[in-house]
Amino acid sequence: MNAEPQSAHRFGQVALLGRPNVGKSTLLNALIGADLSIVSPKPQTTRHRILGIATYDNAQIAFLDTPGLHLGGKRAMNRQLNRVARQVPDEADVIVHVIAAPRWTDEDEQVWDLISRHEIPRLLVINKIDLVTEKSELLPFVSRISETRQYHGIHYLRATHGKGIQALLGDLVRHLPEAPAQYAEDELTDRSERFLAAEMIREQLMLRLSEELPYATTVEIEHFEQVGNLARIAAAIWVEREGQKAIVIGASGAQLKAIGSNARRRMEKMFGCKVFLELWVKVRENWSDDETSLRQFGYSG
Incomplete structure (x- = not known):
């Protein structure tokens, strides 16, 4: 453009x-x-x-x-x-x-x-x-x-x-005011790859889970390491109740596998490298109504 x-x-x-x-x-x-x-x-x-x-x-x-x-x-x-x-x-x-x-x-x-x-x-x-x-x-x-x-x-x-x-x-x-550029020509965002990876996983939760369940989920990147052309990423999907955990995992783990596969492909396109992605589902009761949990999961400001 x-x-x-x-x-x-x-x-x-x-x-x-x-x-x-x-x-x-x-x-x-x-x-x-x-x-x-x-x-x-x-x-x-x-x-x-x-x-x-x-x-x-x-x-x-x-x-x-x-x-x-x-x-x-x-x-x-x-x-x-x-x-x-x-x-x-x-x-x-x-x-x-x-x-x-x-x-x-x-x-x-x-x-x-x-x-x-x-x-x-x-x-x-x-x-x-x-x-x-x-x-x-x-x-x-x-x-x-x-x-x-x-x-x-x-x-x-x-x-x-x-x-x-x-x-x-x-x-x-x-x-716009007259002013020089503030970012390098090839910069797309000020957000880290860790943040973007968490968002791409959460995107799949929003797309694949029905009704209110996506709003009870958030994603925390626990490990992010890139060596050469391979990024190794481990992430926790947090939910608010045990019953929600079972839904995110799905029968024989099928839902979680699909979420991971789709998110991994999105990451590979964004990051320009191969991605090895591991996902876990964890429970923290009512995390979305707890200020301490929100800060831990990066919701601040």
Whole structure:
């Protein structure tokens, strides 16, 4: 992708904010041209602030993917997700508010309430426009939103197919401050390979486990060693009850084997080397409602 030409080099941080399941992580991956942030059809897949870097001849953009701001959910994990999302606008030069057409919910309004306090450029991205069956309803829908809310630009996207990405990039670059690049040209993220490995395992848990079980799981990397073209990784999948452990393992270990195989292939593509992956399933009662456990598993900030 090429950013629109500018007279001077530009750099800035762009926060991607929105309620759960509007496609922020899919948008991040489309913007940087790599599968960095994990994606699933389930809301609240993203649990951390994920930085993704896109570098062009005339600009560099550091995108900040965030957990979806949500109402309800009284566990410590829910509070942590909202805390991370609320902190990110303070770091940003531009905010992108992502919504899913054709709905504006109470949670969308909560996001607007947060970003309206920041005197920086705000762009509205209306994602999933392919799901709008009556296209004639789209413009009145957007008109109602913008009547009482000020955005510096509005974009219509189908992030899964890259539709509208180039126009959004051009608009973002125009709103960035003039500044030199802050990251090396080949840098994709500030996250470690250990972190990315844990996320790729958790992605398979989100994709393969039904209903509420994925939200009772987290992943802890216990060993990560790379020698030559081989990475040896050992990881613990934590659940909250013994019954959940049996479901993650599956009959004769089939579910756990499939989770490991799919995650390993994803790691090999991302890391560019062979991966030997070992997985265990462990139980810690109600870890997602315990602040100490959350800190141990890397949920902090």
